[in-house]
Amino acid sequence: MTKKQIFMTSAFTENSIWRQILGICSALAVTNLMLNSLVMGLGVIFTLALAGFTISLLRNYIPKRIRMMVQTLIIASYVIIVDLVLKAYFPQISTALGPYVGLIITNCIIMGRAEAFAGKNPPLAAMIDGIGAGVGYTFVLLVISFVRELFGFGTLFGIPILGDWWTKWSIMVMAPSAFFMLAMLIWIVNTKSAKRG
Amino acid sequence: MELSAFIIFVAAIFTSNILLTNFLGMCSFLSVSREVQSSLGLGLAVFFVMTVTTALNYAVYYFILVPLDIVYLQYIIFIIVIAAFVQLTEMVVERFSPLLYYSLGIFLPLITVNCAILGVSLFMIIRNYTFLQAVAYGAGSGLGWLLAILALAGIRQRIKEKYVPAGLVGAGLSLITTGIMALAFVGFSGIVVIQ
Numbered sequence: 001m002t003k004k005q006i007f008m009t010s011a012f013t014e015n016s017i018w019r020q021i022l023g024i025c026s027a028l029a030v031t032n033l034m035l036n037s038l039v040m041g042l043g044v045i046f047t048l049a050l051a052g053f054t055i056s057l058l059r060n061y062i063p064k065r066i067r068m069m070v071q072t073l074i075i076a077s078y079v080i081i082v083d084l085v086l087k088a089y090f091p092q093i094s095t096a097l098g099p100y101v102g103l104i105i106t107n108c109i110i111m112g113r114a115e116a117f118a119g120k121n122p123p124l125a126a127m128i129d130g131i132g133a134g135v136g137y138t139f140v141l142l143v144i145s146f147v148r149e150l151f152g153f154g155t156l157f158g159i160p161i162l163g164d165w166w167t168k169w170s171i172m173v174m175a176p177s178a179f180f181m182l183a184m185l186i187w188i189v190n191t192k193s194a195k196r197g
Numbered sequence: 198m199e200l201s202a203f204i205i206f207v208a209a210i211f212t213s214n215i216l217l218t219n220f221l222g223m224c225s226f227l228s229v230s231r232e233v234q235s236s237l238g239l240g241l242a243v244f245f246v247m248t249v250t251t252a253l254n255y256a257v258y259y260f261i262l263v264p265l266d267i268v269y270l271q272y273i274i275f276i277i278v279i280a281a282f283v284q285l286t287e288m289v290v291e292r293f294s295p296l297l298y299y300s301l302g303i304f305l306p307l308i309t310v311n312c313a314i315l316g317v318s319l320f321m322i323i324r325n326y327t328f329l330q331a332v333a334y335g336a337g338s339g340l341g342w343l344l345a346i347l348a349l350a351g352i353r354q355r356i357k358e359k360y361v362p363a364g365l366v367g368a369g370l371s372l373i374t375t376g377i378m379a380l381a382f383v384g385f386s387g388i389v390v391i392q
Contacts, residue, residue: 021224021227022224023224024223025220025221025222025223025224025312026220028223029219068309072276073273077273080269080270080272080273084269098323099319099320102319103221103315103316103319105272105315106276106311106315107312108224174383175217175218175383176379176380176383177376178220179373179375179376179379180372180376182372183365183368183370183372186365186368186369186372187364187365187369190365190369191362191363194363
């Protein structure tokens with residue numbers, strides 16, 4: 001596979017969220033505002049890319065029996081970097097995201113990519129695969145948060161779009177709408193791909 | 198305002214359900230909830246591990262990490278504590294109750310990567326709970342998770358045979374069901390709020 005194919009496969013055709021239903025905890029939790037989703041997505045791309053690279057570099061040295069533990073520790077180290085950078089430069093966003101930054105560690109996408117790809121492929125390919133999976137994840141987050149923020153607050157990235165006449169849908173801000181939006185997205189993608197294939 | 202441990206316990210089950218309002222532990226929630234029996238097994242295991250690891254992580258955080266000023270390592274330390282405790286439980290259960298061990302099967306190792314467990318530990322630190330509050334929060338969240346997965350498994354068994362649009366079968370339908378459950382739980386939110 002060429003680099004571009006690896007990227008497109010992990011970002012769209014095998015998108016972690018709608019194809020494999022992985023990593024949806026954070027996909028649901030941070031999507032009430034687009035800015036939060038974008039920052040979260042960038043954090044996940046960073047972690048996926050570097051963790052994939054590192055795990056792939058060490059793949060021949062990690063004993064098979066304890067590989068999960070080693071992988072988790074590698075992932076956790078990168079997540080700490082993300083957390084400290086956010087705390088230092090974007091304290092407001094860091095507070096808004098709260099524990100969800102730390103929960104990138106247990107985001108199944110990262111572990112899933114480590115198991116499925118980084119453990120078997122050379123470092124550069126693993127990094128591209130990681131970036132692809134991260135971009136796919138961010139894409140889903142942005143789509144969901146676009147709808148939720150637009151209808152829930154009448155804004156996009158905090159900028160007023162709809163104006164005063166718009167009655168805000170408070171359900172879009174609350175938890176249940178996140179479930180409904182993700183279900184809709186999965187429904188649309190499934191129907192489309194069933195038609196095509 | 199100082200909240201009593203009991204209020205936090207009740208609130209963690211109903212008004213701030215770890216799954217329905219904080220979206221934690223979704224992966225195993227969706228994949229295991231096909232049958233009531235296995236949901237009950239996993240739910241009980243989560244309840245037990247969550248209660249104990251919250252207490253353990255509390256002690257580790259305030260007696261080791263804070264005095265040594267290495268709070269930034271909390272993610273790694275918490276994960277290690279959780280993984281070690283799960284491993285230990287597995288060994289104890291296997292030694293003393295082989296029957297329970299086989300019925301729990303793969304559920305115990307799965308718990309290590311359940312984000313609800315780590316999430317509860319992180320929330321407890323962010324919200325500055327006392328020890329009693331933290332344990333109540335851990336136990337309440339575990340029970341809340343058990344309640345949610347049991348409810349979803351029951352509903353899924355009922356609708357298994359019904360006609361649904363092809364694109365919705367599986368995850369899509371479970372998510373919509375969970376969404377409606379979450380709507381019902383929003384009704385509790387007037388009772389008490391913990392943030």
